[in-house]
Amino acid sequence: MSRSTVLDQEFGQFDDDSLRIVAEAQLRNYGSFMEEYASQLRDIEDALDDRVAETWDFTLDPIALQCIPYEQTSLLSLICTDNKVFNKVITVLSALCCEINTLKYEAETKFYPAVLFYGEGVKAGSDSDGDAQILMGRMISTLQELYCFVTRCYDVAKNTVQQLSALHCGVKNSSSMLDVTQVHFLPMFEHLAELLKILITLDEVIGGHTILKEHWTLYKRMLKSVHHNPTKFGFTEESLKPFERLILQLEMALFEGNIFSNCVDGRFDDMSRGAHVSKNSTLAEEMAHVIKTLFSFIEPMIGEPTETDQRFKFVGLCGLYVLYIRLYQTSDKKLFRQFWDSFRRVPGIQLTGNVMWFPNQFLTKMLPKMMNTLDRKAKLIVSSAKTQWLNTRTVNLLKDAQTMKARANVWMIQMESHFQSSGTVLENLDKRCLLFRQGLFIARSINHMVTSIMNMHMYENRAMTKSLVIQLCGLIELLKAVQMTFHRRTMLIAQSVNHIAQRLSFLALVSLGAAKKRIVSDKRYSDKRLDVLSAIVLAETALNGPNTKERKLIIDLALCMATRMRSFKEDELSQLSAILKRLSDISCLQEVLRSACDTSFLYWHRVIFPTYVANLFENAVDVYKIKVCHVNWQFTLSIPPVPPV
Numbered sequence: 001m002s003r004s005t006v007l008d009q010e011f012g013q014f015d016d017d018s019l020r021i022v023a024e025a026q027l028r029n030y031g032s033f034m035e036e037y038a039s040q041l042r043d044i045e046d047a048l049d050d051r052v053a054e055t056w057d058f059t060l061d062p063i064a065l066q067c068i069p070y071e072q073t074s075l076l077s078l079i080c081t082d083n084k085v086f087n088k089v090i091t092v093l094s095a096l097c098c099e100i101n102t103l104k105y106e107a108e109t110k111f112y113p114a115v116l117f118y119g120e121g122v123k124a125g126s127d128s129d130g131d132a133q134i135l136m137g138r139m140i141s142t143l144q145e146l147y148c149f150v151t152r153c154y155d156v157a158k159n160t161v162q163q164l165s166a167l168h169c170g171v172k173n174s175s176s177m178l179d180v181t182q183v184h185f186l187p188m189f190e191h192l193a194e195l196l197k198i199l200i201t202l203d204e205v206i207g208g209h210t211i212l213k214e215h216w217t218l219y220k221r222m223l224k225s226v227h228h229n230p231t232k233f234g235f236t237e238e239s240l241k242p243f244e245r246l247i248l249q250l251e252m253a254l255f256e257g258n259i260f261s262n263c264v265d266g267r268f269d270d271m272s273r274g275a276h277v278s279k280n281s282t283l284a285e286e287m288a289h290v291i292k293t294l295f296s297f298i299e300p301m302i303g304e305p306t307e308t309d310q311r312f313k314f315v316g317l318c319g320l321y322v323l324y325i326r327l328y329q330t331s332d333k334k335l336f337r338q339f340w341d342s343f344r345r346v347p348g349i350q351l352t353g354n355v356m357w358f359p360n361q362f363l364t365k366m367l368p369k370m371m372n373t374l375d376r377k378a379k380l381i382v383s384s385a386k387t388q389w390l391n392t393r394t395v396n397l398l399k400d401a402q403t404m405k406a407r408a409n410v411w412m413i414q415m416e417s418h419f420q421s422s423g424t425v426l427e428n429l430d431k432r433c434l435l436f437r438q439g440l441f442i443a444r445s446i447n448h449m450v451t452s453i454m455n456m457h458m459y460e461n462r463a464m465t466k467s468l469v470i471q472l473c474g475l476i477e478l479l480k481a482v483q484m485t486f487h488r489r490t491m492l493i494a495q496s497v498n499h500i501a502q503r504l505s506f507l508a509l510v511s512l513g514a515a516k517k518r519i520v521s522d523k524r525y526s527d528k529r530l531d532v533l534s535a536i537v538l539a540e541t542a543l544n545g546p547n548t549k550e551r552k553l554i555i556d557l558a559l560c561m562a563t564r565m566r567s568f569k570e571d572e573l574s575q576l577s578a579i580l581k582r583l584s585d586i587s588c589l590q591e592v593l594r595s596a597c598d599t600s601f602l603y604w605h606r607v608i609f610p611t612y613v614a615n616l617f618e619n620a621v622d623v624y625k626i627k628v629c630h631v632n633w634q635f636t637l638s639i640p641p642v643p644p645v
Contacts, residue, residue: 067493067494067590071546071548075098078542081541083534096188097187100156101191103198107149112353119209119211119212132214133215133218133219136216136219139212143250144250147254153198157263160192164189164283164286166275167185168180168282186560187557189294193294196263196319197315201351202254202260203257203258204355205351205352205355206257207257220247264326264327277327292335294313302342303346303448305441307448308440312351314349315359318362318363321339331369331373336367336373340374340378342359347386347456354601386456386460401475407442411442415435418435429500433500436586440596443479443597447597447598450475454472454605458604469612476599476602483597497589501547504582504583504586505547507579508583511575512540512562514572516533516536516540518567528565531564532564532565535559535560535561536558539555547584
């Protein structure tokens with residue numbers, strides 16, 4: 001090795017810190033770049049008000065943020081006052097209402113979809129190699145579960161009516177042990193009406209399903225063939241009898257269109273338990289009063305800009321009215337005429353999916369004797385009411401759509417601007433509460449408008465014009481825009497909901513405190529005064545906690561008792577009712593919004609989609625909608641809404 005080579009190696013090993021100096025210089029340059037880039041990102045984030053970091057893909061939504069409170073405490077623990085008799089009564093009524101809510105959830109998530117989507121992809125009249133029998137054979141277990149479900153609904157309805165009869169017995173110091181004079185348990189009757197609505201819906205869903213009934217007939221024919229020669233199919237006559245009895249039970253209970261009628265025509269009297277419902281004149285007067293009261297609350301709101309779920313409650317109210325007539329055989333001509341004239345506001349109501357319910361047809365079928373109280377003109381005008389309503393809605397749709405779009409645009413701008421810090425904290429909470437509820441009103445209005453027009457066209461066998469389809473699809477876009485606005489503000493809404501609920505709870509507690517002070521200040525003792533005080537205390541206890549459905553139910557039932565003896569002034573009671581209504585809407589904001597923006601009904605109207613997409617390609621004005629509509633409509637038509645567990 002030469003001397004120069006050795007020197008080169010030794011010089012290469014010499015550390016003069018040059019590499020470290022270069023690395024530090026590059027690191028400083030990279031640090032400066034990162035600081036400048038982070039500063040730019042912060043400026044963009046501030047300009048967009050944190051939306052980039054707090055919004056995720058709406059169509060995927062892999063992890064959803066749920067703000068709906070759920071109760072972890074039992075009713076026995078929640079309903080706890082020093083008045084033991086009062087506790088027992090409210091506990092029983094609350095348990096029945098909770099049971100009805102559970103039945104409603106099971107019907108909407110399990111049985112309605114199972115029946116509605118039966119035979120999808122199969123055309124009526126097509127039967128190749130026993131496919132219909134195979135499909136129905138797979139459906140038998142679901143129908144058996146549905147039969148058990150309907151039987152359970154009958155038991156709950158009977159128990160509810162008997163409990164109300166025991167309360168409103170008209171005899172002081174009776175076995176009920178609680179004086180309910182001038183007490184109207186409206187929540188109980190509302191839940192009973194909701195239970196009857198479930199039975200009405202099942203009748204309409206099964207009765208209007210052509211393929212289901214056709215396959216059921218074919219399955220019975222097959223079973224009859226098996227009965228004549230059971231050994232050929234590996235059965236004995238004795239082993240086949242239990243299954244034949246089951247089929248006969250399902251036929252009589254589900255397929256004859258008498259699910260609702262079997263309930264209202266059932267025996268509500270139980271002599272062994274002392275329940276004389278049919279002869280309870282006090283309960284008859286109470287039911288009549290409640291029906292008139294609920295009608296005055298519900299019917300005027302149908303079709304109004306602030307309507308929420310009043311039209312759905314009207315279905316149950318009609319069922320409750322039929323139950324009242326069947327139980328007590330009364331004939332209030334004026335009240336019947338009011339129900340009959342409801343077609344002027346809306347001739348038909350969507351129950352679920354593409355199933356429509358018409359109140360006049362329902363009353364004609366269920367109350368044929370009451371039809372004699374109507375004159376000929378009142379009967380004839382109904383026959384053309386649906387066509388006239390549909391023509392009017394179709395002609396005015398463009399104007400109504402523009403008005404709705406203006407309302408929605410103003411609301412969306414306010415949603416984007418009112419979350420900025422301005423004014424006091426309480427003022428901001430009040431504004432946000434108002435904005436959230438306005439969004440729900442707009443979504444409900446659009447949903448009612450679109451579903452009514454589309455389903456009425458289907459029931460009237462009328463084809464929709466291209467312009468009508470485009471206008472309706474534009475309204476659906478607007479509905480999804482409202483939902484997306486809520487979605488973009490998910491994180492801020494989640495922060496605001498709890499604060500709004502706390503403020504509303506505080507306002508309700510202040511109102512209850514004033515009534516409680518008024519009752520306590522009167523030193524005269526009476527059982528009524530004790531019951532009123534217990535009810536106020538129970539409502540206060542329920543408000544001092546999360547705003548769950550169970551607590552809101554307890555509050556509503558307690559206030560039915562607390563409003564006696566002029567414990568509240570008229571303005572205080574109306575103000576308290578408004579506060580509790582806002583509290584209910586805010587506490588279930590996500591659940592109500594999901595229902596209002598549900599467009600799963602489009603599955604039965606998917607034939608309009610090619611017309612809408614073709615119009616987008618032909619005009620090429622709003623090109624961005626092509627991708628958006630592809631994603632949103634594909635999501636809407638393929639995935640039904642899944643409620644939170």
